Amino acid sequence: MLGTELQNVRDDTVAIMDLLTELEKNLALPLPPEPPFQVISDVTALHDRVYDMARRVGRVKQIIRDKVLQHTLAADMSP
Secondary structure, eight states, X not given: OHHHHHHHHHHHHHHHHHHHHXXXXXXXXXXXXXXXXXXXXXXXXXXXXXXXXXXXXXHHHHHHHHHHHHHHHHHHHOO
């Protein structure tokens, strides 16, 4: 399970880098006179992905902490 979660974090990192590249390209262009809805949409998507990734990293941290605690308890219980 930890391997899957870590792969998801890696995949999210790549997706966020792609979103940042696309956002950078959009921001390099002159903004049209109407509201820049595409840029706002891209920023919102990036924001959502970063928060999803933060939640995933939090879950991975909890899994690692649980494994360390289980290992410590098992070592304390062994004769």
